[in-house]
Amino acid sequence: MSIGNSPEDDRPSTPEERPSIGRVLQQARLAAGLTVDDISATTRVRVPIVTAIEHDDFTRSGGDVYARGHIRMIAGAVGLDPEPLVGQYDSERGGRPAPTPAAPLFEAERIRPEPRRPNWTAAMVAAIVAVVGFVGFTLFNGGDDGAGQGQVAKGPQAERSAGTGTKPSGGPAEKPGPVPSDSAIAAAPADKVTVKLTVLKNKSWISAEAANGRKIFDGTLAKGDTRTFQDDRRIDLILGNAGAIELYVNGKKIEDEFKQGQVERLSYTKGDPEAG
Known part of the structure; x- marks a missing residue:
């Protein structure tokens, strides 16, 4: 006959189960003397969502991001530190994904264009079109005036092109450009x-x-x-x-x-x- 601990003493001890998030929030609300309507008015979280969270139902929150936000807001309204509750929420759901830095997502992508070889054919065609257009414009404007051949009428556009900087008399006033914000x-x-x-x-x-x-x-x-x-x-x-x-x-x-x-x-x- 051996003397020692009883079989009951050899059983492994089990850790006490910590209260759920909803129960902690509910007990804190009751201890503070607040109703669910009071919490909803303070946090702007709808009454059905507050009630569901107190019963550990987070499906009505619309996702993990909103659920964490609701836990933080309700905890703040009843005088609790929200971080332990948010940590408990993440640990019970497999951990929280690391937040993605915002700035690199929206940096404008800069693509340096590859150098192109000059297209001489297109340049020659553009030059010919410009010469033909200029000759046609000159003949059209000088056809009614025998002495006007070889001369181009000076208008507001011509004066601006000459770089004189003089505003043509009688012409419409130019609108000022937009003021930078x-x-x-x-x-x-x-x-x-x-x-x-x-x-x-x-x-x-x-x-x-x-x-x-x-x-x-x-x-x-x-x-x-x-x-x-x-x-x-x-x-x-x-x-x-x-x-x-x-x-x-x-x-x-x-x-x-x-x-x-x-x-x-x-x-x-x-x-x-x-x-x-």
């Missing part, structure tokens, strides 16, 4: 939607997606950080601290008065961001 991205291409944001105060969590659902950026930017995003059709944004951000869309500054700590879900397409 002071915007740093006024030259944004018209066939794309361009979003530029700069964090002016504190820091802010940013999420940006293209029209096809491709994630462009998901992370936290510090004060002074700037990011520029582009897409052919649409850019969807979630700003975790909208009041800290200066926003330009398609070369135009967005003048909405966002508040510090305010969460904003924004979507922009090509053209004037304030049209319609």
Whole structure:
């Protein structure tokens, strides 16, 4: 007969199961004395989505990017640190993909044209056409005036070509050229939607997606950080601290008065961001 530990003492101990994300958020909300409607009004996350998340159903969030954003917003509203919950969400779903840097995706591709050999045949044809056109124009304008052969009438175009710089009398006033814009991205291409944001105060969590659902950026930017995003059709944004951000869309500054700590879900397409 041996004296030792009982068989029950030899059983491996199992780690305590940590509470789910939804249960942690729900308990924190109840402890804070808040209702689901209160959370929805504060975060602008719809009531059905808040309820689903508290039951650990993230399918109504519309994808991992939005689910992380909802977790952060709800955690902030109930006074919790969102990062451990986001980390738990990623670990339970196989890890979080590394964010793709935004800037290299949208650098303009520069292609150096290959040198071409001169096309002398085309140049000779163009010269012959120019001479024939010039002779025809001279004969047409000088046919009614016997003394006008060999002379070209001087008009406003001729004076400008001569380089005198004198404005012809009686002619229409030339319109001034366009005044360059002071915007740093006024030259944004018209066939794309361009979003530029700069964090002016504190820091802010940013999420940006293209029209096809491709994630462009998901992370936290510090004060002074700037990011520029582009897409052919649409850019969807979630700003975790909208009041800290200066926003330009398609070369135009967005003048909405966002508040510090305010969460904003924004979507922009090509053209004037304030049209319609």
